[in-house]
Amino acid sequence: MYKKISLIIPIRNEGSYISECIDSIINFDYPKEFLEAIFVDGVSEDKTVEIIDTYIQKYPYIKVIRNEKKIVPIAMNLGIKASSGEYICRLDAHAKYPKNYIAKLLEWSEKLNADNVGAVCITDTKSQTNTAKAIQFVMSDKFGVGNSLFRVGVNEPLEVDTVPFGFYKKEVFDKIGYYDERLIRAQDLELNKRLKKNSGKIYLIPDVTCIYYPRENYKSFFKNRFETGRWVMLSCYFTNSLKSISIRHMIPLVFSVSLIFSFVLGFITEKFFYIFWFILIGYSSILFFRALSIKKDILLTSNILIGYIVLHFSYGMGSLEGLFEIIIKKIKSKKSI
Known part of the structure; x- marks a missing residue:
């Protein structure tokens, strides 16, 4: 027996990806x-909504609603409240999905x-530049993303702490509440x-896959990972709990802090240099030879090493900024008492 399913897709300026989605x-x-399919648009400034409108004329089950505040958790909550399905499936415009995606997840x-x-x-890439290929590699490798199983894969259905683009029973939101709108x-x-x-x-399913397109240049990749690291830490402050993060989220922070402090302290005591x-050399050597053993291409391997450094350092620096913001918020909170 078929069940009504609502697809919620937060979007903003996705003109390059929306048609494929x-x-x-x-x-x-x-x-x-x-x-x-409910597309929740955060006031796009490109042709995203115009492209969707061309589909709506032919496919009436596709809808667009407006998200004036432009952030994802608000988009998800607007979509869920506007939905009529028994299940909620969160999709991303930066991805494409196989034909059996919904049927398999429901099954x-x-x-x-x-x-x-x-x-x-x-993780895939639309561009064939070495930079894009390097980012694709590090976002799929356990040395890049740790034990993030939804990126490196599993062999059988496995109970996990989180999955991307979740397929939820709608009743879940009545039970535990909606997305936390403080978390960008x-x-x-x-x-x-x-x-x-x-x-x-929560289960990760091995025989269902989707293809995700990450950022394809180091500048946007750095910015994306920096903000993710920052908000993983800030989520602890807003939820007043460390339970929203895992050990793997802390490793880039430890790595970045170790590099920064050993370098700074080196000006005081040479031993820290x-x-x-x-x-730095140990880290770089391990990851360089890891990439070389798989790709066997010096130029691509060099780009992959840069990709690892950008991924880990940006995430770690973002986490460090998040910590500083938490400390500042705590100090201001005490002063206001």
């Missing part, structure tokens, strides 16, 4: 009378009696941690 939805092998959700299930996320980033992580805290079951170079 919509084409994926149109090609789903799930009866369209049991499907609605596994019912089979496992899960509150949320998600697919393995395969890390809102999915926090929601899933809250779900687990309330005895919810040795520690700095030991960390």
